[in-house]
Each structure stands twice: as C-alpha cells, then as structure tokens.
Amino acid sequence: MKTRILGVVALIAVIGATIDGLLLVPADLHQGDAQRVMYVHVASAWLAYASFGVTALAGLGYLWRRDLRLDAVALAGAEIGVMFTAFAIWGGMMWGRPVWGVFWQWEDPRLTTTALLLALYVGYLLLRRLTDDPARRAARAAVVGLIAAVDIPIVHFSVIWWRGLHQGPTFIDPAKLLDPSAPPLFVLALLAMLGAFTLVWVYLMIRRYQLARLEWQIEEDTRLGRVNAARRAASAGSAVAPAAAEEPAR
Amino acid sequence: MSDAAFVFAGYGVILGGLGLYAVLLVRRLRAARDASLRIRGEADAPPIDVAR
Numbered sequence: 001m002k003t004r005i006l007g008v009v010a011l012i013a014v015i016g017a018t019i020d021g022l023l024l025v026p027a028d029l030h031q032g033d034a035q036r037v038m039y040v041h042v043a044s045a046w047l048a049y050a051s052f053g054v055t056a057l058a059g060l061g062y063l064w065r066r067d068l069r070l071d072a073v074a075l076a077g078a079e080i081g082v083m084f085t086a087f088a089i090w091g092g093m094m095w096g097r098p099v100w101g102v103f104w105q106w107e108d109p110r111l112t113t114t115a116l117l118l119a120l121y122v123g124y125l126l127l128r129r130l131t132d133d134p135a136r137r138a139a140r141a142a143v144v145g146l147i148a149a150v151d152i153p154i155v156h157f158s159v160i161w162w163r164g165l166h167q168g169p170t171f172i173d174p175a176k177l178l179d180p181s182a183p184p185l186f187v188l189a190l191l192a193m194l195g196a197f198t199l200v201w202v203y204l205m206i207r208r209y210q211l212a213r214l215e216w217q218i219e220e221d222t223r224l225g226r227v228n229a230a231r232r233a234a235s236a237g238s239a240v241a242p243a244a245a246e247e248p249a250r
Numbered sequence: 251m252s253d254a255a256f257v258f259a260g261y262g263v264i265l266g267g268l269g270l271y272a273v274l275l276v277r278r279l280r281a282a283r284d285a286s287l288r289i290r291g292e293a294d295a296p297p298i299d300v301a302r
Contacts, residue, residue, distance in 0.1 A: 032253045036261075037256065087268075091264055094257070203272070204271065207275050208275060211282055214283060217286055221289040221290050
C-alpha cells in the first residue's frame, strides 16, 4: 500500500516537474527551447549512475554475505540503470541535434563512455541468463557489476579529463556547487525534475526488487514441484507394481 | 525539425518509456504473484494416495 502511494506521489511529481520544465521556465537565451531537454536528460543520467552504484554495492554485499536478497537489489539496479542510461542517451541526442548540429559523435569521451556503460550493463543482464543456479548467477553478476562500475567515474569525469563536444559540469563541480553557472530558475527546474525522477526511481526499484524475489521463489518452487512430482510418480509406480504382480497370468 | 519537435521527442520517449516500464513491471509482478501461488499450491499438494 505504501509503495502504491509512493507511485501516485511520484506520478504527480513528474507531471508537476514536466509542466514546470516545458511551460513555466523561460527558454534559454542561446539554446532556445532545446535547453528544456536538459531537465530530463540530466535527471536520467544521474539516476543511471545511482542505479549502477546500487548494483555495485549490492554485488559487493552479496560477495561478502552471500544473501540472495542483495542479488535481487543488484538486478533491480542494473535493469533500471540500463533504462535510465538509454533515456540519458536519447535526451542527449534530442538536445545535441539542435544545439551541436549532430545527434552523436563517437570522438566525444562522454558520449562514448556512456555508450560503453550501457553495453556493459546490457552484458550484465545477459550474463545473468547463462545459468539457472541462483548462487553461481549472483556471484558472477556481482563480479561483473563491480568491474562495470569502474566506468561510472570515467563517464562522469570524462568531461574534465578529456576534450570533447560535451560541456563541463554545470553545478555538480565542487567549485560551482554554491554558485552554479546556470540561472536559479533553470537550476530549480532541474532539481524539481531530479526529485520527481528520484521518486519514480525508488518506486521502480522497490517493484523490481519484489519481482526479482518472486522470480527466485518461483524457480525454487518449480524445483520443489519437480521433486514432489517425481516422488508422486515413484509412489504411484510402487503401488501399481504389486497390483500387476497379483493379476493372474492368462 | 524545430527545437520544439526535439523537445517533445525527448520528453515523449523518456516519460512514455518510464510509464510503459512501470506498467509492464506492475503486470509482470502480478503475473509472477499468480504463478508463485499456483506453483506453490502444486508443490505443497500431498502425494496421491494410490493405495486407496
């Protein structure tokens, strides 16, 4: 029930932040209306980081505690992170075409490392399908999730470390934290969207975690069902055999 | 294409994708709950007493 309420609150927050970003905040002097895409693009990118961070931490926790609930958390983070990374790339393309003149440029370190991040976690999800053994699957996924997480800081700091089309940080740079280069109205619209998307993210993480636990339970119950069916077949066979032995030969 | 078209394409795909994922997730969860109850019911069923 609480999760359902969270879902409703998240939906209202997204509607409010979208109205703010599309209708209330003025267009940028230089970028025009294209700048409005930034609100959903940046929020998606940050939640992609958060999702993969959760996957890495939960994977580390699994390797330490061997608790399959942590594997369910890691799976939720990876699947939702893949979705948010795809959204961040899409939003960036929809902003890049009118502002840069191109949808994509492989020479840009931020774009390329983000594409690599997406590929790594799609690989993580595919890897999980290679085995039915929950413990082996969780251990392998945890290792891959930790290795893939190395790309998160590379993506984030790529705009500082290397030159490319993508601009530097607007207000997450520690030096700009208290004095962002963007106007306050834009920063507030971005924070509103980030807050709304975070609520959606929490809701989706809870639901995906619940689904992962159920899927694992179904796997276990199916195994138990097979064992039970085999026992039933064995007991039916042992009951039929004496009856056949009692039947007189013709 | 005007800037507004890119903005609507950006918001449309992202918000539409989020909504679609949320709906599909809830449906998957519901289906998994039903499957879990069904399988658990079958697994917990006592062995058939064929001697009777």
